[in-house]
Amino acid sequence: MTSFEFHNQLLNLERSLKKFAYCLTSKQSAAKDLVQETFLKVLLNRDKFINNENFKAWAFTIMRNTFINNYRRNTQKYIFCDEIKDSHYQHVNKHHDPVSAYSVIEITQTIEKLREIYRVPLEMHIKGFKYKEIADLLGINIGTVKSRIFLSRKQLNYQLNA
8 A cells, every 4th residue: 555545544534533532532622632643653553554454443443542541541640559558549530539539548448348258359459469369369260359359349439439
């Protein structure tokens, strides 16, 4: 594919990419930024595109991955550390407002109220254990570990927001 054809195909996708970006971000300004970042990455990675591939799918995949990476990067900004226990807690708030962050004591007390079968895997996960390590140490399936951690997070969210 020539450079002209490549750029032409990319420009033809602009409208579709804008719609997809808006579906991902739900904000016009964020969607514009995502489209711009996607265009840049597509152009910078032109050499990685294989001619017989689906160009549209390739561009949309770049956009989706860019959105996911940005989301992950932004959520990492809202992790707090309790230096005494060397534990990390993720701030769960729709508005990401540091003023409304829960205190470490409040989160710790809420975790301690969980039933043991949910509390222990969550505490191990917070301390940095991998799912596989937790499963091996507790003698349960990895799926059970994931389920218990998910349910404990859900319960914590419910109790903290009640």
